Amino acid sequence: MDANRSDSHGIVVAVRGSVVDVRFDQRLPPIYSVLRAGENDRIVVEVLAQLDALHVRGIALTTTHGLARGQAGKDTGGFDTALTLVMEKAGCPRAERPTDGYHGASEWRPCEEST
Numbered sequence: 001m002d003a004n005r006s007d008s009h010g011i012v013v014a015v016r017g018s019v020v021d022v023r024f025d026q027r028l029p030p031i032y033s034v035l036r037a038g039e040n041d042r043i044v045v046e047v048l049a050q051l052d053a054l055h056v057r058g059i060a061l062t063t064t065h066g067l068a069r070g071q072a073g074k075d076t077g078g079f080d081t082a083l084t085l086v087m088e089k090a091g092c093p094r095a096e097r098p099t100d101g102y103h104g105a106s107e108w109r110p111c112e113e114s115t
Contacts, residue, residue, distance in 0.1 A: 008024055020059070024055075034076045045060050
């Protein structure tokens, strides 16, 4: 199994607008990790808090239309944050990571100008 992937599955226990609570009986996903839920895993949720030993609360980065209690929520093991999704939608490609260990430069290249 890839070290960046997770096989942790949970159950959606609450949906209030774009706020989604998911219960995990095994390992809780870390804060800022990405969950997938809903039909065909089309709903993307970024974990913002670990509420207790079994529950996380996240914010949906896509519409929650159709998401209901009892549906599966999967920890993807990834950390694509809201900024990542917004910047990629805007056409801003990621910059190459420096190999010298310096991380002060921006992760993003300038966006393409819209016409």
